[in-house]
Amino acid sequence: MAQVAADISDLASIIQWLDGRGRLVRVRSEVDPAHQLAGIAAKFERGPRAVLFERVRGSAFPVFTGLYWSRELLGELFGKPVLSLPQYVAECIRDWQVNPVAPVLVRSGPVREVTEDTVDLSILPVPTHAELDGGPYFDAGVVITKDPETGIRNTSIQRFQVIGKDRLAINIDAGRHLELCLAKAAARNQVLPFTLNIGVGPGLHFAAAAPAEAAPFGTDELGIASRFHGRPLELVGSSLTHVEMVADAMIALECEMMPGEVHPEGPFAEVTGYYATVAPRPLVRVRRIHRRRHPVFQTIISGGEVFNSVGLLGEANVLALLQKQVPGVKDVYFSHGGCGFYHAVVQIAQKRAGWAKQALMAAFAAFPPLKMVTVVDDDVDIRNPADVEWAMATRLDPKHGILVIDNVFGHGLNPTFPDYLGSKVGFDATRPFPHTPNFTRAKVKPATLDGLDIEVPEIR
Ligand SMILES: Cc1cc2nc3c(=O)[nH]c(=O)nc-3n(C[C@H](O)[C@H](O)[C@H](O)COP(=O)(O)O)c2cc1C
Numbered sequence: 001m002a003q004v005a006a007d008i009s010d011l012a013s014i015i016q017w018l019d020g021r022g023r024l025v026r027v028r029s030e031v032d033p034a035h036q037l038a039g040i041a042a043k044f045e046r047g048p049r050a051v052l053f054e055r056v057r058g059s060a061f062p063v064f065t066g067l068y069w070s071r072e073l074l075g076e077l078f079g080k081p082v083l084s085l086p087q088y089v090a091e092c093i094r095d096w097q098v099n100p101v102a103p104v105l106v107r108s109g110p111v112r113e114v115t116e117d118t119v120d121l122s123i124l125p126v127p128t129h130a131e132l133d134g135g136p137y138f139d140a141g142v143v144i145t146k147d148p149e150t151g152i153r154n155t156s157i158q159r160f161q162v163i164g165k166d167r168l169a170i171n172i173d174a175g176r177h178l179e180l181c182l183a184k185a186a187a188r189n190q191v192l193p194f195t196l197n198i199g200v201g202p203g204l205h206f207a208a209a210a211p212a213e214a215a216p217f218g219t220d221e222l223g224i225a226s227r228f229h230g231r232p233l234e235l236v237g238s239s240l241t242h243v244e245m246v247a248d249a250m251i252a253l254e255c256e257m258m259p260g261e262v263h264p265e266g267p268f269a270e271v272t273g274y275y276a277t278v279a280p281r282p283l284v285r286v287r288r289i290h291r292r293r294h295p296v297f298q299t300i301i302s303g304g305e306v307f308n309s310v311g312l313l314g315e316a317n318v319l320a321l322l323q324k325q326v327p328g329v330k331d332v333y334f335s336h337g338g339c340g341f342y343h344a345v346v347q348i349a350q351k352r353a354g355w356a357k358q359a360l361m362a363a364f365a366a367f368p369p370l371k372m373v374t375v376v377d378d379d380v381d382i383r384n385p386a387d388v389e390w391a392m393a394t395r396l397d398p399k400h401g402i403l404v405i406d407n408v409f410g411h412g413l414n415p416t417f418p419d420y421l422g423s424k425v426g427f428d429a430t431r432p433f434p435h436t437p438n439f440t441r442a443k444v445k446p447a448t449l450d451g452l453d454i455e456v457p458e459i460r
């Protein structure tokens with residue numbers, strides 16, 4: 001029976017809800033977690049359904065993917081119109097900024113149903129996705145740690161390569177709060193304990209992916225999940241350290257990083273469509289595995305899925321900031337051709353000359369990974385690449401409307417930003433202000449077909 005709504009704090013409830021709505025592809029045949037699983041998932045990528053792999057070679061546990069690759073699916077899960085998703089996410093984050101609801105510590109939860117006697121990561125169905133990936137990866141787990149000085153929690157998502165039965169290597173991008181926590185632990189000659197929480201709902205995923213510009217260091221971003229859930233996020237204590245685990249996670253690993261200890265990590269096919277290179281990166285020891293009795297392992301296919309997680313969060317943040325700072329900004333879209341977080345298209349109803357350029361600058365400041373920003377008028381459909389191109393072809397004045405910023409911090413995974421340094425470009429594709437008739441977009445008067453005698457033949 002189809003449920004009315006899923007409990008978005010619980011992945012099991014979400015999977016059941018998807019199933020009840022015809023939105024879950026069930027792969028019943030046994031699949032190889034190395035390459036075959038990702039190859040099958042790619043057939044369904046960006047479609048209206050998520051995928052559950054019921055039998056994965058070498059493990060007793062199923063694998064779930066595709067929760068984020070369709071905005072339409074996400075919209076339905078949250079019970080929100082698709083186009084309002086960035087606004088909704090921005091609202092939840094703003095509410096949390098004004099009135100945070102702290103997570104609560106509970107005595108027990110599903111994730112504590114089983115604690116493995118020994119740590120052997122090979123019991124988990126960790127997939128290897130792309131052809132040249134260096135090995136199996138945890139790519140959708142939520143990292144919770146604590147600032148070694150203040151004890152305030154920090155939450156993020158990082159990729160982890162499996163390099164041994166109790167060892168992982170982690171990729172921490174420059175500027176991440178986890179990097180800061182690790183540096184603070186190093187300064188105190190301490191290890192950095194953290195938990196890796198796998199198989200969670202989108203409220204917590206979004207909280208972990210909320211950019212630093214929205215959730216500065218020193219704020220407990222887990223409260224964002226409480227806002228999405230409509231009640232405090234529940235945490236349980238771990239057995240070895242003072243860092244908590246998510247009570248409703250499918251699996252939680254108690255881990256620690258030893259400052260200074262590194263191991264080669266990579267390659268890994270990234271959201272950019274390129275492989276991240278191999279380099280020595282922090283080594284992680286897994287000390288305990290906790291899990292539900294029947295856990296489902298969650299993975300994310302780099303690409304469409306990440307566009308709608310990192311991308312949607314970035315979009316929401318840029319929208320919120322622009323609406324605060326630039327009069328007339330109506331909407332923001334991070335295009336998929338721009339990997340979901342390198343190209344923002346901003347829609348503005350300009351109120352004064354020069355504000356389109358203000359919007360360009362504000363967008364770059366609001367989200368450092370952006371490499372391109374295009375600003376268009378409010379008669380342009382920002383989600384339609386052909387319409388955006390029309391504005392560039394007919395309204396952009398290349399001599400005055402292109403802003404190039406050289407030697408600026410960008411996203412290290414973008415090959416044009418080696419060592420996080422490169423140049424960025426903004427396009428002001430808005431009409432000159434004040435508006436003149438020669439830039440007025442022609443349109444036909446909308447008509448209805450209701451009640452008209454019209455014959456549309458089959459094409460032979
Ligand atoms: C699916 C997914 C994978 C990600 N992988 C990484 C990663 O490997 N390394 C990293 O530093 N950030 C990664 N991120 C981005 C961070 O999780 C995100 O920027 C987060 O807000 C960082 O938290 P912080 O602001 O507390 O540092 C990933 C995000 C998502 C959604």
Ligand SMILES: [Mn+2]
Binds near residue numbers: 154177212216217221
């Ligand atoms: Mn943070």
